[in-house]
Amino acid sequence: MTFLEKILAEKEKEVARLKASQLRLAAIDRKAPSLYETFMQSERMSIISEIKRASPSKGDIRTEIDPVHQAIQYEEAGANAISVLTDQPFFKGTIDDLKAVSQAVKLPVLCKDFIIDEIQIDIAKATGASVILLIAAALNSKRLKQLYDYAQSKNLEVLLEVHNEEELQVALAVGANIIGINNRNLKTFEVDLAVVEHLAKQISDPNILIISESGIRTREDVVRVQKAGAKGILVGETLMRSTTVKEAIKSLVGETLHKVKICGIQTLEAAQAAVQAGADLIGFVFADSKRYIEPEKAAMISASIPANVQKVGVFVNEEVNRMQAIAEQVGLDYIQLHGDELQDVIDQLNYPVIKSFPIQTQADLEKINQYNADIYLLDSAGGPYRGGNGISINWELLTALSTKENVMLAGGLTAQNVADAIAMVKPMAVDVSSGVETNGEKDTEKMMQFISQAKQAFQKLEESECNDNLYTTEPNGSLR
Numbered sequence: 001m002t003f004l005e006k007i008l009a010e011k012e013k014e015v016a017r018l019k020a021s022q023l024r025l026a027a028i029d030r031k032a033p034s035l036y037e038t039f040m041q042s043e044r045m046s047i048i049s050e051i052k053r054a055s056p057s058k059g060d061i062r063t064e065i066d067p068v069h070q071a072i073q074y075e076e077a078g079a080n081a082i083s084v085l086t087d088q089p090f091f092k093g094t095i096d097d098l099k100a101v102s103q104a105v106k107l108p109v110l111c112k113d114f115i116i117d118e119i120q121i122d123i124a125k126a127t128g129a130s131v132i133l134l135i136a137a138a139l140n141s142k143r144l145k146q147l148y149d150y151a152q153s154k155n156l157e158v159l160l161e162v163h164n165e166e167e168l169q170v171a172l173a174v175g176a177n178i179i180g181i182n183n184r185n186l187k188t189f190e191v192d193l194a195v196v197e198h199l200a201k202q203i204s205d206p207n208i209l210i211i212s213e214s215g216i217r218t219r220e221d222v223v224r225v226q227k228a229g230a231k232g233i234l235v236g237e238t239l240m241r242s243t244t245v246k247e248a249i250k251s252l253v254g255e256t257l258h259k260v261k262i263c264g265i266q267t268l269e270a271a272q273a274a275v276q277a278g279a280d281l282i283g284f285v286f287a288d289s290k291r292y293i294e295p296e297k298a299a300m301i302s303a304s305i306p307a308n309v310q311k312v313g314v315f316v317n318e319e320v321n322r323m324q325a326i327a328e329q330v331g332l333d334y335i336q337l338h339g340d341e342l343q344d345v346i347d348q349l350n351y352p353v354i355k356s357f358p359i360q361t362q363a364d365l366e367k368i369n370q371y372n373a374d375i376y377l378l379d380s381a382g383g384p385y386r387g388g389n390g391i392s393i394n395w396e397l398l399t400a401l402s403t404k405e406n407v408m409l410a411g412g413l414t415a416q417n418v419a420d421a422i423a424m425v426k427p428m429a430v431d432v433s434s435g436v437e438t439n440g441e442k443d444t445e446k447m448m449q450f451i452s453q454a455k456q457a458f459q460k461l462e463e464s465e466c467n468d469n470l471y472t473t474e475p476n477g478s479l480r
């Protein structure tokens with residue numbers, strides 16, 4: 001008997017029990033966005049993040065997990081749908097997991113089970129699922145079509161899963177608009193991403209949404225299945241084992257948490273060159289500096305910058321009303337306070353705040369604890385201006401920081417030293433002004449080199465963090 005046959009034999013018994021129990025279903029009134037529409041419209045890879053306590057191939061993964069907590073983490077991290085395994089005997093899931101999750105999140109929720117009967121579809125619907133899984137390998141084509149139509153009549157979307165050419169032909173004949181290509185063979189549990197590469201080529205209709213399922217662990221895997229034609233991925237084990245779900249999801253979908261800011265922009269050409277080079281944030285200095293820019297000019301430049309590049313206004317001990325007025329005029333996303341401002345200034349501002357801290361000693365680092373800002377910017381002390389002096393901090397001091405989550409590192413960074421700085425300090429972002437200039441003007445080549453070096457170093461950091469979190473040791477010393 002194959003694993004699939006064993007599972008299906010159990011499902012027959014389960015369905016018989018359900019029918020005998022004459023259970024009465026009180027449906028949950030839950031409205032979720034369409035999985036098909038959201039995935040098709042998204043410009044980046046979409047992700048269905050799965051709640052999977054255990055599996056027949058891997059045994060226990062995280063049986064003690066609180067599914068609601070996990071689902072909320074997925075949602076907050078940017079997942080596009082949540083899958084909940086409801087099979088009990090082989091995956092240690094329950095229908096109550098699905099019910100609890102669908103009440104806790106706004107995303108589409110997939111009932112992941114081995115569905116062989118309408119009664120399971122009724123239960124999925126009643127417990128809040130908006131999508132069900134139908135597995136071509138588990139049903140003959142006639143039954144597959146009946147269950148597909150039944151699910152649609154209940155306003156459920158269907159993820160129709162295939163693993164080989166024959167199953168794909170059946171899925172196409174059924175008229176499935178969401179096809180899941182499972183890289184795992186359900187009879188042998190062998191996993192191979194070549195499966196999606198092979199089958200996706202045979203789906204010529206651009207209106208069919210292809211989801212790649214199983215065996216996706218790294219960003220490289222995601223790039224590979226995306227090239228094959230997948231617009232979505234379904235990931236369970238990798239996320240269940242991760243201790244930093246947010247980083248894991250962002251890294252898989254290619255949305256880096258790490259950012260590069262180019263500060264002291266004074267011309268339209270420099271702004272456009274920074275954007276072209278891949279800057280995530282650009283800064284305008286409205287303080288005493290050789291890089292001062294008139295708000296009117298900054299507003300003109302800002303209007304030409306794409307919305308995904310955030311605009312920062314740098315101020316030193318400025319009046320709150322003036323900062324707010326300039327922020328509005330220029331269309332700023334952040335106000336950077338680079339002087340002696342106290343928390344009350346941050347509290348009065350209606351904009352997210354980057355608060356800078358000049359760091360010379362360990363004691364300077366502790367001042368951060370007196371503030372509540374959106375981002376903590378660590379810069380060097382000394383020099384003619386309050387910032388932008390091209391002087392580096394002693395990075396060794398910063399390794400003692402308790403959190404790196406919203407820390408931006410600045411001070412004397414250049415294309416030559418930024419990779420070392422990132423590896424040592426592990427900040428969330430880096431900020432540069434002098435290091436990308438020649439004769440006091442922004443230098444396109446230097447900006448390109450700086451951003452490229454910083455992004456490569458951040459990528460390395462993300463990969464090593466992902467691996468650290470995946471392969472943490474169990475209490476008995478073995479690797480998970």
Ligand SMILES: O=C(O)c1ccccc1N[C@@H]1O[C@H](COP(=O)(O)O)[C@@H](O)[C@H]1O
Nearest residue numbers: 263289387388389390410411412433434
């Ligand atoms: O860049 C400026 O001229 C400036 C002036 C006053 C306050 C802050 C300023 N810039 C900030 O300084 C650091 C980095 O500078 P550098 O790379 O060492 O030149 C950065 O946080 C800028 O935002």
